[in-house]
Amino acid sequence: MTINNSSKINKVLSGAERIGVIGSPSSTNELTLDILGSAVHKRLVGELALFSFNQEGNQNFAMGQITEIELQNIWHQDPTIRSLIRQKGSINPVSEKQDTHLGKMALSAVFELSAKDKFQPSILGTIPATGTPINLVTDEILDNLLESQKDEIFYLGHVYGSRPKLPLWFKHFGTGPRGAGEAYHLGIFGKTGSGKSVLAKMSVVAYARHPEMGVFIIDPQGEFSKDVITGRPTGGFRLPLKDVLEKKLKRNLEVYSIRNLTLDTFDLFKEVLHESAFFEELSMPKGENREIAARLVADALRKNTKIKISTLHTKDAFDVAWDLLGNEDTQRIFYRSDASRERFNNAYQAADKDHFYKDIWLPVANLFNASRLGAKNISELVKTAVLPGQNRPIVIVDLSEESTLSNGQDKIIWTENIQALVIKRFIDMIKIHGELAYRQGNLMNALVVIDEAHRLAPAGDIENEQRAAIKHSLVDAARTTRKYGLGWMFISQTLASLDKEIWGQMGVYFFGFGLSAGSEYRTLQEIVGGDSTAFNLYRAFRHPQSAFDSDSKEYPFMTHGPVSPLSFSGTPLFLSAFTSVDEFLNENNLK
Numbered sequence: 207m208t209i210n211n212s213s214k215i216n217k218v219l220s221g222a223e224r225i226g227v228i229g230s231p232s233s234t235n236e237l238t239l240d241i242l243g244s245a246v247h248k249r250l251v252g253e254l255a256l257f258s259f260n261q262e263g264n265q266n267f268a269m270g271q272i273t274e275i276e277l278q279n280i281w282h283q284d285p286t287i288r289s290l291i292r293q294k295g296s297i298n299p300v301s302e303k304q305d306t307h308l309g310k311m312a313l314s315a316v317f318e319l320s321a322k323d324k325f326q327p328s329i330l331g332t333i334p335a336t337g338t339p340i341n342l343v344t345d346e347i348l349d350n351l352l353e354s355q356k357d358e359i360f361y362l363g364h365v366y367g368s369r370p371k372l373p374l375w376f377k378h379f380g381t382g383p384r385g386a387g388e389a390y391h392l393g394i395f396g397k398t399g400s401g402k403s404v405l406a407k408m409s410v411v412a413y414a415r416h417p418e419m420g421v422f423i424i425d426p427q428g429e430f431s432k433d434v435i436t437g438r439p440t441g442g443f444r445l446p447l448k449d450v451l452e453k454k455l456k457r458n459l460e461v462y463s464i465r466n467l468t469l470d471t472f473d474l475f476k477e478v479l480h481e482s483a484f485f486e487e488l489s490m491p492k493g494e495n496r497e498i499a500a501r502l503v504a505d506a507l508r509k510n511t512k513i514k515i516s517t518l519h520t521k522d523a524f525d526v527a528w529d530l531l532g533n534e535d536t537q538r539i540f541y542r543s544d545a546s547r548e549r550f551n552n553a554y555q556a557a558d559k560d561h562f563y564k565d566i567w568l569p570v571a572n573l574f575n576a577s578r579l580g581a582k583n584i585s586e587l588v589k590t591a592v593l594p595g596q597n598r599p600i601v602i603v604d605l606s607e608e609s610t611l612s613n614g615q616d617k618i619i620w621t622e623n624i625q626a627l628v629i630k631r632f633i634d635m636i637k638i639h640g641e642l643a644y645r646q647g648n649l650m651n652a653l654v655v656i657d658e659a660h661r662l663a664p665a666g667d668i669e670n671e672q673r674a675a676i677k678h679s680l681v682d683a684a685r686t687t688r689k690y691g692l693g694w695m696f697i698s699q700t701l702a703s704l705d706k707e708i709w710g711q712m713g714v715y716f717f718g719f720g721l722s723a724g725s726e727y728r729t730l731q732e733i734v735g736g737d738s739t740a741f742n743l744y745r746a747f748r749h750p751q752s753a754f755d756s757d758s759k760e761y762p763f764m765t766h767g768p769v770s771p772l773s774f775s776g777t778p779l780f781l782s783a784f785t786s787v788d789e790f791l792n793e794n795n796l797k
Contacts, residue, residue, distance in 0.1 A: 210323045212265065215350045219258060219267075222341035225250065226309060228257065234330045236739070239309035239340055241275070246307045250275055251743065252367020252780055254343040254772075255311055259334035264320060267351065268330050269343055269772065270313040271365070271780060273739035279305045310739050311340070314770075314777040317351050325351055345370045352771055358384050359771075360412045361793045362405060366743075366762050366780035371793060374770045376412035378419040379691045380651040389651075389693040391684060391711050392769075395701045396718025399751050401761030401783050403429050404443045405716060406655065406697050408783070408790060411447070413653050414455050414600055420652030421600045422591040422636075424629055428606035429657055431461050435604075445787055451600055454796050458599035462587065464620060464628070467603065469573045470583040472515060474631055476504035477672065478573060481623050484566050488531070489553040490540075498540040503527045516576035524567045528559060569619040578616075584628075588635040592652040592692065593643060605629065623672065629662060630676040633683050640690035649691030656680075659696040663705040677705060684711040702729045709733065714767035719747045734766050740778045759785055 225248065229240035241250070256269040281287050281300040290297055318328035343365075352359060352373055359373045377386035392409070396402040407430065413421055425431050434448045451457045469475070479485075480492075480500040490496050506526060507513050513523045530536050532554055534547075541547045576583065582590075591601040605625050640650050656662070663681060668674040684694060684707065696712070698704050702725035709715075709729070721730050722745045731741065744764045753759040761783040765773065773779050784790040791797045 211325065211350070211353075212319055212323060215267070215319070215347070216258075218344075218346050218350055219256070219341060222256075222344055222347060224339050224341050225253075225255065226340045228334055228336055228338040228340065229308065230336055232333050232336075234333065235313070237270075237311040237313065237333075239272070239311055240336075241307035241309050246305075249367060250309060251746075252365065254365045254368055254370055254372075255340050256343045256347065257334065257338050257340050259332075259338060261318070261328070261332055264318050266316055266318050266328055266330075267325075268313055268316045270311045270315070270777065271743075272309050273312050273743045274310040276308045276310070277305060278308060312740060312777050314779055315772040325354065342368075343370055348373055355771055360415075361784075361790070362408050362412075363761075363763075363781045363783040366782050372770065372779065372781040373772065374412075374765075376409060376415075376769075378413070378416035378651055379653070379693055380418060380649060384416060389649075389688045389691050390713035391688070391693050392695045392714040392716070393709055393712045394695065394697045394716045394718070395699075395721060396716075396763075397699060397720025399749070400718030400720055401443075401750060401763075402697060402699075402716070402718050403657075404445065404761070405718070405763065405783050406657075406695065407433070407445055407447055409695065410600075410655060411445075411450055411455075411794075411796070414451055414457050417457070418598075418651060420592050420594075420598045420650065421655070422588075422652060423600075423602040423655040424632060424657070425602055425604050426606060426625060426629070426658045426661070428604050428608055430655075431463070431602045431604035431606075434459060434461050434602060443785065443787060445790070450791070450796050458597060459602075460590075460599045461602045461604060462582065463604040464573070464618065466578060466580045466582065467587070467628075468516070468576045468578070468581045468583040469628065469631070470515060470585060471631070472504045472508040474627060475507075475515065475518065475570075475574060476500045477627050478570050478619070478624055479503060481621055481627075482566060482570050482619050484562070484570065487553070487562070487566065488557065489549050495540045495546075499531070502536060502539060503530060506530050515574055519568060519571035519575045521563065523571065524563050527567075528562070565617075569617045572616045572618045575616075584631050585635050585639075588632065588639055592636055592650050592654070593639055594648050594651060598652075603632070626662060626673060626676050629656075630679050633676075633679045636692070637679075637683055637687060640687055640692050644690045651691045653693050653695060655695040655697070657697045658699075659708065660698040660700050660704045663708050665703050665705050681705060681707045684708050700726065701733075702726045712767070714769045715765065716769075717744065717764045717766070719749055719762065722747070734764075734778055735776075740764070743780060744778075761785065 225245035226239040226241040229238040316328040317325045379389040663677045747762045
């Protein structure tokens with residue numbers, strides 16, 4: 207005999223713990239709960255609660271998180287009683303026995319049980335009568351309500367302050383089964399130690415479940431690549447990213463560092479040469495003259511038919527550049543005054559040419575050397591990672607300074623500015639390939655993960671032209687690439703110092719600990735809205751490092767946006783991320 211959904215959910219609901227009833231005043235946005243005496247000593251803030259009600263002839267189930275508990279005792283507010291309390295401390299039978307506990311419940315989702323015995327999203331279009339029972343939500347209740355969506359559900363942790371797991375969904379950006387039908391951007395924010403890196407890795411695993419989806423990770427600090435390359439994850443939450451992606455999810459995983467990455471344009475060469483010590487040692491500080499000189503060298507090499515971008519490391523290419531700088535007519539272009547030209551020429555004549563080639567030129571030119579073992583240029587790498595196709599690999603590009611260490615190989619130059627230039631090249635190529643695919647009627651269905659986003663697109667004006675161009679490129683990508691089927695995941699330690707155009711384009715947010723003061727908090731309010739009780743709950747987050755021991759650590763996050771089947775009303779949800787790797791793997795069938 208088949209048991210229908212109505213019978214199943216009502217049977218499960220009848221066994222759920224009752225904590226209160228709907229009180230007054232209540233609205234369709236926020237309900238007041240009269241807490242039962244049997245529940246006043248429970249930890250209720252953060253709990254997910256549910257009630258059943260009838261609407262237009264169908265049974266509905268509404269749920270939300272309890273965001274605040276308030277104690278009232280009208281007798282204690284009387285001036286006469288207060289004076290007695292001041293003397294005696296408490297008064298029987300007024301104190302405690304006349305206490306009332308009121309809860310605030312922010313609704314996040316309503317499910318309607320249709321005439322066809324199926325659960326579907328609904329809204330709270332009326333207020334149930336006072337006295338309507340409020341029950342705590344359990345995993346069993348959620349499983350019943352979301353049974354039709356169970357293949358899409360993914361778990362990153364538990365409901366904050368409660369035991370049930372918070373169901374989330376990470377759909378791919380294409381159409382068809384488990385597809386969102388469009389791309390969207392995500393943001394993960396939190397101070398150092400808030401757990402945002404772990405949450406980002408778990409989210410990457412969630413998207414990697416979709417074999418039709420590409421995942422491309424730009425890793426400025428080596429956060430992702432270290433775990434994959436060594437196979438020995440660091441930190442307290444040791445997620446075996448490599449094993450999960452390759453063995454369980456059967457995804458090809460490719461990790462590139464700057465050692466096996468080839469830069470591929472003369473414009474990029476000009477910028478890297480400008481950043482290097484090449485002109486510094488020829489008495490030319492950074493400025494307009496240096497920019498002109500770098501452009502002259504790059505243009506001369508570009509026009510030379512015997513030299514290619516991949517052969518800049520040869521002595522012939524260096525000789526062309528060196529002879530050009532020694533030419534008096536060339537010197538007149540970047541230095542107009544006789545005194546400046548004389549100073550430059552004296553430095554040039556006194557320079558050790560062999561030293562310049564081996565110690566300064568080669569570390570720059572080796573970045574463009576395509577003959578290095580396993581080297582792949584940026585354009586090819588982007589095509590592999592983000593363009594639609596079969597067996598798309600998950601690509602991680604390690605751009606950390608540690609990845610450039612020689613280990614006996616040829617030296618290469620690497621600075622923070624050069625790193626940013628390379629990231630800009632990746633961003634530009636992603637946009638170019640995305641537009642080409644879009645014109646051909648194809649959607650990329652890919653996610654680009656970029657760590658340390660606040661460094662690349664900071665708020666406010668940037669005086670440095672190169673960094674301003676990088677910011678412009680990233681902001682433009684956030685604006686335009688959604689229509690290509692390309693979404694971005696931005697990971698940042700800060701919210702207020704990230705450009706507004708970036709966080710304003712996001713559809714899904716995760717806010718970890720550390721954004722509850724000053725400009726950070728004001729920006730948070732601007733994104734989420736004016737729900738004061740939700741913000742009070744967020745501000746109650748404890749720093750994970752304040753725990754007495756590792757077993758009691760908690761990594762809380764506030765989520766905003768359609769990341770959960772329980773959040774379609776737009777109300778923030780609160781979760782505590784898993785602190786056990788085994789629990790994360792087991793609950794998501796990844797063991």
